[in-house]
Amino acid sequence: MRLPPGHPAIAPTTVGVLIVNLGTPDAPTATAVRRYLAEFLSDRRVVDYPRWIWTPLLYGVILNVRPARSAKAYAKIWTREGSPLRLYTGNVADALGERMADKVRVDFAMRYGAPSIRQRLFAMKEAGADRILVVPLYPQYSRSTSASVADAAFDALKSMTWQPALRVAAPFHDDPIYIAALKATAGASLSALDWAPERVILSFHGTPKRHLREGDPYHCHCLKTARLLRDAMGWTDEFAPVAFQSRFGREEWLGPATDATIRGLAEGGVRRIAVMTPGFVADCLETLEEIAIGGAETFAQSGGEKFKAIPCLNDSPSMIDLLEALVAREAAGWI
Known part of the structure; x- marks a missing residue:
């Protein structure tokens, strides 16, 4: 110019x-x-x-x-x-x-x-x-x-x-490239284990249940991501249940709660689980401390034996x- x-x-x-x-x-x-x-x-x-x-x-x-x-x-x-x-x-x-x-x-x-x-x-x-x-x-x-x-x-x-x-x-909850990236991450993480999980929990961050009633599509987006990921991995609903973490306050939040799901599976006789967090693209406090550390402790204290926190996409290709x-x-x- x-x-x-x-x-x-x-x-x-x-x-x-x-x-x-x-x-x-x-x-x-x-x-x-x-x-x-x-x-x-x-x-x-x-x-x-x-x-x-x-x-x-x-x-x-x-x-x-x-x-x-x-x-x-x-x-x-x-x-x-x-x-x-x-x-x-x-x-x-x-x-x-x-x-x-x-x-x-x-x-x-x-x-x-x-x-x-x-x-x-x-x-x-x-x-x-x-x-x-x-x-x-x-x-x-x-x-x-x-x-x-x-x-x-x-x-x-x-x-x-x-x-x-x-x-x-x-x-981008239902973007095919996103689902393919989740599939690749899960596959690489699970294939590196010398044991096979009996369940893979799909844990999303929770929100007040009231938000769903008021028109927030978050819950629906989480369930669609979970469905598409299950389809891609060949998992059933029972094998890969959805749960919600990080509850804050006394108001009713989306459920079931991740910590209660982990505890319930162990108390029900499941001894090997993995947890995946498809609502987070980068590992953070909620995935590294709440799930990888806290979730593993909850599972072990409830009778579980093998626990794997599947990493997020992070800075992967x-x-x-x-x-x-x-x-x-x-x-x-x-x-």
């Missing part, structure tokens, strides 16, 4: 791709976890109780009790490079950026914690991205995850004088293949 004399320089325009995961504290300490939980649990998409009820409970009780306990859990999974979730998400962004360097500029953000969606959207805009695709790394849509990412992305645009065009990628296909589809007309 030929500019008139004295005109400020204009960065070449490009298409940006911002992949977004849930988030993580900066360190496995009570102070860092408190800061993270304050942001997470203040999101009305996550906890939608009236503020006059929730705010005193959050700041008067929860944030004074839970951070120290959660920090101990994070310490069990922390690596030399830091949070596994941030590490895998950053690795995926780098790999996808290298693969699609001639088409898009790739970055990553966390819905809660750092780097924030706002920070990375502004950085992309400054680098010349006039069209940005936001990819929430949640296979199944939920108002407390997918919708919250969209809220944060569009909120960030409010303070921009010149806004980029913005798209938010659709969920199949994960990069999946994201490349998603970006090509969702950014159609831009690249």
